[in-house]
Amino acid sequence: MLFEPIVTGGCRSYLIGCADSCAAAVIDPEISQTDRYLGLAAREGLRIHYLIDTHTHADHFSATHELARRLQVPVVMHRASPAPFVDMRLNDGEMLVVGKLRLQAMHTPGHTRDSMCLRVEDRLLTGDTLLIGATGRTDLPTGDPEALYDSLFRCILKLDPTLKVFPAHDYGGRGESTLARELAENPRLRQHERAMFVETMLSLNLTMPTHITEALRTNMSGGKTVEQMLAEAAAAVPFMSLAELKARVEAGDTELVVLDVRERDAYESGHVPGARLLPRGQLELRVNQDLPDPTQRILTCCELGRISTLAAATLRQLGFTRAVALDGGMKAWREAGYPLRSGVEP
Ligand SMILES: [Fe+2]
Numbered sequence: 569m570l571f572e573p574i575v576t577g578g579c580r581s582y583l584i585g586c587a588d589s590c591a592a593a594v595i596d597p598e599i600s601q602t603d604r605y606l607g608l609a610a611r612e613g614l615r616i617h618y619l620i621d622t623h624t625h626a627d628h629f630s631a632t633h634e635l636a637r638r639l640q641v642p643v644v645m646h647r648a649s650p651a652p653f654v655d656m657r658l659n660d661g662e663m664l665v666v667g668k669l670r671l672q673a674m675h676t677p678g679h680t681r682d683s684m685c686l687r688v689e690d691r692l693l694t695g696d697t698l699l700i701g702a703t704g705r706t707d708l709p710t711g712d713p714e715a716l717y718d719s720l721f722r723c724i725l726k727l728d729p730t731l732k733v734f735p736a737h738d739y740g741g742r743g744e745s746t747l748a749r750e751l752a753e754n755p756r757l758r759q760h761e762r763a764m765f766v767e768t769m770l771s772l773n774l775t776m777p778t779h780i781t782e783a784l785r786t787n788m789s790g791g792k793t794v795e796q797m798l799a800e801a802a803a804a805v806p807f808m809s810l811a812e813l814k815a816r817v818e819a820g821d822t823e824l825v826v827l828d829v830r831e832r833d834a835y836e837s838g839h840v841p842g843a844r845l846l847p848r849g850q851l852e853l854r855v856n857q858d859l860p861d862p863t864q865r866i867l868t869c870c871e872l873g874r875i876s877t878l879a880a881a882t883l884r885q886l887g888f889t890r891a892v893a894l895d896g897g898m899k900a901w902r903e904a905g906y907p908l909r910s911g912v913e914p
Pocket residue numbers: 623624625626627679696704
């Protein structure tokens with residue numbers, strides 16, 4: 569078995585492959601690491617057959633939907649998952665066959681209603697049900713401390729204690745453990761009494777994960793994150809540096825149309841000399857009258873360089889094949905001490 573943990577901050581995902589057949593699966597992939605999974609699989613000579621989420625993540629952005637679209641392979645989750653894009657829904661006790669490997673699913677609700685653990689050979693992928701030195705929290709949507717108690721004490725902890733534990737998170741950087749070690753050392757598991765365990769879980773008083781709204785929105789719908797939207801736009805346009813634009817402005821380049829896509833008040837308080845105003849919110853409405861020549865060389869700029877990237881991508885979709893975006897924004901332009909003009913252009 570090829571077993572490759574991918575660590576990003578506190579998140580852990582896993583590439584698991586069958587060395588004989590070269591079939592593989594990715595467990596709990598994260599959107600920022602999509603190229604890494606594909607690169608690792610290619611390096612190891614593996615073909616990914618399944619993209620598996622152990623549960624609906626509230627604290628990271630799942631890449632299952634995006635990778636499934638690219639690879640044309642199924643997204644796998646527990647039957648209770650609310651995500652409409654799940655292609656294969658597992659019930660407790662069912663297995664996925666990955667080459668010669670068998671990934672056995674166990675429904676372990678508690679952290680979320682759709683949580684499952686996966687057992688493969690001598691390893692247990694515990695998702696957020698059992699962490700090293702901790703357990704998943706139960707205060708996020710569909711969390712239930714009573715259910716977590718049952719999942720732990722009546723299911724997971726009754727398995728072979730020599731099983732190695734691989735969770736979806738490890739905030740302490742402890743990496744690897746076994747069920748036996750967790751039984752001996754995990755402070756949350758000392759509460760063998762149901763009521764005590766539930767009380768402990770209810771009194772943790774944890775702060776909400778950052779980006780929880782966006783994580784739940786995208787992970788439950790298959791929609792895109794704002795970062796994904798920006799990354800896709802950035803991949804579709806060339807950029808020009810601040811220094812290159814400054815040189816062109818100072819040289820009196822009349823071929824390049826600098827299009828400031830901020831709102832009017834921001835534009836009038838200081839813009840690149842010669843820049844024209846066309847706010848992003850009005851781009852599609854005014855493009856035909858303001859930019860009649862689709863062969864024009866256009867450079868978009870905004871305050872931080874993000875909205876201008878979206879605007880340049882939109883212009884390219886509209887047929888302005890020479891639209892580029894400024895690498896940076898007016899904030900950086902001002903901070904660099906580059907020339908500004910206020911008010912309206914003559
Ligand atoms: Fe989680």
